[in-house]
Amino acid sequence: MTARLGVSAAGTSAERYSRGIEVLKRIGGAGYDIPVHRLAQVAPDLARFTVEFAYGDILSRPGLDLRLRQIATVAALMAHGSVQPQLKYHMTGFLNAGGEPAELVEMLFQAIAILGFPVAIDAVGIVREIFRERGLVFDPIAPVSDDGTARYQRGLEVLDGLMANPEAYMEKLESTSPELARWSVEFAFGEIFGREGLNPKARQIAIISMLAAAGNRSDLLRLHIEAGLKSGLSRTEITEALMQLAVYAGFPSALNAFGVANAVFTKPEQKEKEGAGGWVSANAIVSEPRKARSERGLATLAKTSAQAGEAVVNSFNDLAPDIGRAIVEHSYGDIFNRAGLDAKTRELAACSALAAVGSKATETPLRVHANAALTAGATQAEIVETLLNLLPYRGYPAVEESMRVVGEEFRKRSDSEVGALTS
Template structure:
């Protein structure tokens, strides 16, 4: 996390000096073929191509406040949260490796993505990692699955929350307890007990990733404040966090960065430097076993998607089998197995939610859940209505895209 060696831009520098420094930084990050995207951009927008080198690489990424591997973690995390920037995400995943990052760290980052952005972002990221490892001839050794029975997940999540916030678990779960105790439980057990308590990343690397994802996603002020405080407790400095958010003006845009700075400023003012653990809960519940959740999730997955739970787990075996396991246990065993609404209603809701997000990472899951809705008994007309209902809230392009995808899947079904 230490400072780099390149100096920051000064106000009296020429554009040529900034461009040259930017090209050198671009070469370090991009490796072989580093300038191909810039050259392609120059064919249609030469001024923007120059700006792309001068400001991001010549002014910001050369600043000494963060080392390059940390900066690439911020960039990769922001692009994961974006959901529709796959070429840039792959470029900067490669860039992380080019500046000394480890393949294992990129794989571990997928677990952070599940907690902050959802499974679809992680699934997409794993696909890109496969491509990168193959192209770079990296013999990646898959992350071993966890060995415990899962019954201490709540206890572990509580311990994580107490260590990360002076207010303890109530800082995150308090507002949820009366409205949705189920969500409060999942936040503790899954987000903090399964995902964010993993040991594959340093605290500071994980904190930078989370802050970057939340900033890029936008409108996450409460969560962002919590994780900025956690970052300070884990040893990141205000200056390092300022550098990270400044960098996000490039990859998430100035509005997102400015909003994040407003949250950071308020957090810095309230921060008193205390790192004592938050108050312990009166009692810690025992979590349901992984075996029970996996059995239930496999049954739901088989019924709704005609897919075997073991096949889902195996599909991630080359990178991180626990991702597949968590899809079965958490997404299907915890969430989709609930019976308060019908399977048909649940699948129509999933279709609408995926369509509303409208990102590239949501396209394949939308196809999956359109088919699941049909399997659950939804008619073509009901799927159409669920998507048409989005027009007033998300506009025509988003719904046009969703209707097209749904239509392609429906057309594959026998009439």
């Protein structure tokens, strides 16, 4: 007979439900039970399972404090991309659990590097709505004031602090794309992971949860689990965060993440590196100044996305202007202006990528880039063909939804052109 594994949650169904309700109250505040009651009208057993299992068995466990649990939950839901009501509930729950508004905004920065700009673009509206409903007066996070030339060196320092063998990481990227290697250091590590708005433990919980929920990110997940241990997270805290993924990202995501975590936990401890600072100094280069990247990015933005792109960039000004700045400097200044693809092909590729993701978070960017493709000379038929090409790879539902979005943009554009002719 197989021995019982682990320790089961204590108590009867009624005790688990009661324990779950207490956690739910701490997270949900005054309206904590509204979603559960709404669900119970359709599926009473699922409502009960939600309280008993998710809150009574998992979130009530003592191995991870509730604030960090909410960071893990918010991160996993952001990775999903299409669960905005639940994301809003748990962002609010993070504040109810003692989290700071600025920490919530900082999570948008982490999402940029791990999940992409569309997730931050989508989430900023939810954060703004929460602050308004709570009557919070939020001072925007101050923009960086440096000239940007030290981004690569700062990225190397962060990279060197996270991993035992940064040289191997760099060589692996450089062998295929030196540009990707440089941007990973300059932008992901130098501008995002080196930010101080989240303490190291909270930042690594967020990153680990995003990577694990996104799936198929084993190498980076391994790196950030190691970094989490180095930042002060215990194995228990990491284990609890990954266990929680079973609730918010499904058991397969959690089980795959535990396979990576087990490899980290059972790996022999490595000796502390010696002379790490010398490696950073020997490999540091001077990064391009922000001003040049910004000017190039603004010119590319004006040429491609015009007012629609500018509206997205400016949508962060009241909370975190640096996210808008990063869109201009990195997306448009570093990437979209490159000569390797002509403007039309690049915009069609963007439409394909966004439609393939097919989440609610990618809807607004798909609208922006469909219009940018038309501005760059693509025909409506070419955009339609780009989406039809996805059918074998993403299936009919994702393509049908993307076709709905671009169809609306086609009609808006046609209406505005007719209006211009008749005015």
